[in-house]
Amino acid sequence: MLSTDSTRIAVLMACYNRRDKTVACLEHLTIAAGRSGIDYRLFLFDDGSTDGSLDALADIADNRLRVIRQKNGGEGPARNAGICAARATWIALLDADDAWLPRHLDELNKLAEAFPDAGLLSTTCVEATGALPPQLPTPQTAPS
Numbered sequence: 001m002l003s004t005d006s007t008r009i010a011v012l013m014a015c016y017n018r019r020d021k022t023v024a025c026l027e028h029l030t031i032a033a034g035r036s037g038i039d040y041r042l043f044l045f046d047d048g049s050t051d052g053s054l055d056a057l058a059d060i061a062d063n064r065l066r067v068i069r070q071k072n073g074g075e076g077p078a079r080n081a082g083i084c085a086a087r088a089t090w091i092a093l094l095d096a097d098d099a100w101l102p103r104h105l106d107e108l109n110k111l112a113e114a115f116p117d118a119g120l121l122s123t124t125c126v127e128a129t130g131a132l133p134p135q136l137p138t139p140q141t142a143p144s
Contacts, residue, residue, distance in 0.1 A: 009040040009105060010086030011094050014078035016047040018096035019056050026060065028099035038105045040064060040092075043082045048072030053096075090121070 011029060015022055026042070033040050042062075046054050046069045054067065070081060083091060090112060094100065104123065111121045 008038050008088060009090045009092050009108065010082075010088035011040055011042045011092045012045070012079055012082035012086065013042065013094045013096055014045045014047055014075045014082070015049060015053050015096040016072065016075070016078075017049045017051040017053060019049070019051045019053040021097040022053050023056050023060075025094065025096050025099060026057070026065075029094065030062075031102055033105055038109050040105065041066065041086070041088065043068065043085055045070060045078040045082050047074065047078045 013025065018025075022044075026044075029042065041064045044057070044065065044067045046067060048069075048071050054069070057065075057067065066085075068081065068085065070078065079093065090108065092105075092108060107123055108121055111123070112118070115121070
């Protein structure tokens with residue numbers, strides 16, 4: 001866990017030439033966050049995109065979104081910059097070409113509450129190839 005302001009989760013997303021994916025990824029995040037009601041901020045790190053990735057975000061008016069531009073240095077340095085910039089209880093990593101299931105932030109929050117001394121939380125990763133998101137079993141969030 002990191003030093004915190006009142007933000008529960010800082011979502012870090014590094015983006016490099018993902019114009020075609022970035023807006024859809026943000027829409028999935030907005031759905032997941034809206035259903036959870038969890039306080040979050042999104043830090044989008046543009047890693048020197050040349051395809052107009054940031055232009056695709058021009059119509060998004062959300063005070064939780066902070067866009068940071070930097071020279072292309074790779075995903076690692078972009079995430080490290082995000083970790084330094086974020087002030088939240090938890091950090092969640094989201095790639096620009098990924099999508100979270102609608103209850104993902106809820107699941108992370110439940111895990112954090114069940115394991116308050118944890119330094120790392122993890123959930124299941126699924127590769128979705130169809131139009132509908134896969135149905136996953138509900139994880140056990142506390143020891144029996």
